[in-house]
Amino acid sequence: MDFDWSDEDQAFRAEVREFLARELPKDWAELSRDGPGSDEQVAFSLRFCPKLAERGWLTPHWPREIGGLGESAWRYAIFSEEMWAAGEPRGPQYMNVNWIGPTVARFGTDEQAKRYLPPISRGEALWCQGFSEPNAGSDLASLTTRAELRSDEYVINGQKVWTSYCKSAETCFLLVRTSTSLPRHRGLSVLLVPMSTSGIVVREIDTLIGSHYFHEVFFENVRVPTTALLGKENEGWAVAMYALQYERVGLPRYARSQRVLDELATDAARRGRIADTAFADALRSARALCAAARLLYLRVVDQRVRDLPPTADSNLARVAMTMADRAVGDLALELWGPDALVYGSPGDAHFRAALPAGIATGTTEVQLNLVAQRWLGLPRD
Numbered sequence: 001m002d003f004d005w006s007d008e009d010q011a012f013r014a015e016v017r018e019f020l021a022r023e024l025p026k027d028w029a030e031l032s033r034d035g036p037g038s039d040e041q042v043a044f045s046l047r048f049c050p051k052l053a054e055r056g057w058l059t060p061h062w063p064r065e066i067g068g069l070g071e072s073a074w075r076y077a078i079f080s081e082e083m084w085a086a087g088e089p090r091g092p093q094y095m096n097v098n099w100i101g102p103t104v105a106r107f108g109t110d111e112q113a114k115r116y117l118p119p120i121s122r123g124e125a126l127w128c129q130g131f132s133e134p135n136a137g138s139d140l141a142s143l144t145t146r147a148e149l150r151s152d153e154y155v156i157n158g159q160k161v162w163t164s165y166c167k168s169a170e171t172c173f174l175l176v177r178t179s180t181s182l183p184r185h186r187g188l189s190v191l192l193v194p195m196s197t198s199g200i201v202v203r204e205i206d207t208l209i210g211s212h213y214f215h216e217v218f219f220e221n222v223r224v225p226t227t228a229l230l231g232k233e234n235e236g237w238a239v240a241m242y243a244l245q246y247e248r249v250g251l252p253r254y255a256r257s258q259r260v261l262d263e264l265a266t267d268a269a270r271r272g273r274i275a276d277t278a279f280a281d282a283l284r285s286a287r288a289l290c291a292a293a294r295l296l297y298l299r300v301v302d303q304r305v306r307d308l309p310p311t312a313d314s315n316l317a318r319v320a321m322t323m324a325d326r327a328v329g330d331l332a333l334e335l336w337g338p339d340a341l342v343y344g345s346p347g348d349a350h351f352r353a354a355l356p357a358g359i360a361t362g363t364t365e366v367q368l369n370l371v372a373q374r375w376l377g378l379p380r381d
């Protein structure tokens, strides 16, 4: 099998790198210090993403009818590797282009597609995803935020938690319970809710990852028209699962781990740490993990290119990316000590960035359960 990129693909990667070298400000490390939800990075994303959109690079993998170039998922994988390795200058907008947009395109009405997709593909939209609740994370179907249909509107009451980038978001991709009499997976729906709607209260949760990252969101008698429903009422589980398939491999996290690992290896050689056999072995196994994560990610891309149905390969790829992230984060802490926690210093705070990798989009244990059932055919219990 040929694992090499074509000449055109390599030329495209070089073009993206040149673009990044030109467009990322000299103080990018300082600017991106507080993570993708920070005021600085959100503002930067709204300047940067329209420039990507002008070149067709923001949504090249989307069909032309909805604002893309209809290019293959391979091109987008190259592009995403470069973005993630550079510290994700798209900021929170990576969520829109990776999974919110495709899910709106798949399940939305014509009106919803016209309203929401063009701003996403122009790089002007900020979204958040309201799935998790205080008592519903891994067991998402136990969520209790309720949306009651009253004539031509839904009235929403409940609470979400860990909602990323929510302070700056204009719209929430919200999973709610619309029926309490149906079996729990069948009583859920997705609503597209403007965050400016009366009755929504957002509170920030302090975190090590960065500023304005996590939030709690409270809904008290929040009224939205029935046109906010994405897909069919009570069939929101399928909509959410469609989005999660994209989310789980949405980011080639190994691209950043690999970049930091290269820095680590160079600096370890300079400091003479390579002579330490245990350290050198750890470097080697981290490199093997990065390579494995990359191959598993590309395998999922290949399945998309060939239009195959989603499989547990995306769960496996996610687990491998988490292992690579953690291995590199641990090495960074060992070599650089507390400096490894500071954005903009060598390794660019990789330890902090890697910490939540095994929790977001489903914990490692839950991903492994899915691999055990769907890939190995083991019984659910």
Ligand SMILES: Cc1cc2nc3c(=O)[nH]c(=O)nc-3n(C[C@H](O)[C@H](O)[C@H](O)COP(=O)(O)OP(=O)(O)OC[C@H]3O[C@@H](n4cnc5c(N)ncnc54)[C@H](O)[C@@H]3O)c2cc1C
Residues within 6 Å of the ligand: 128, 129, 130, 131, 132, 133, 134, 136, 137, 138, 139, 161, 162, 163, 164, 165, 356, 357, 359, 360, 361, 362, 363, 364, 365, 366, 369
């Ligand atoms: C960086 C980051 C960003 C996030 N962004 C968002 C967001 O934008 N929107 C959103 O809705 N949520 C978001 N989340 C929340 C995330 O989806 C949840 O944290 C995750 O689903 C786990 O849920 P929980 O925190 O309730 O943990 P729990 O589900 O309570 O899990 C606690 C522990 O129990 C283990 N466990 C649970 N069930 C099983 C099982 N069946 N088998 C084995 N072990 C099990 C878990 O692995 C974990 O170790 C984000 C989280 C992180 C870390």
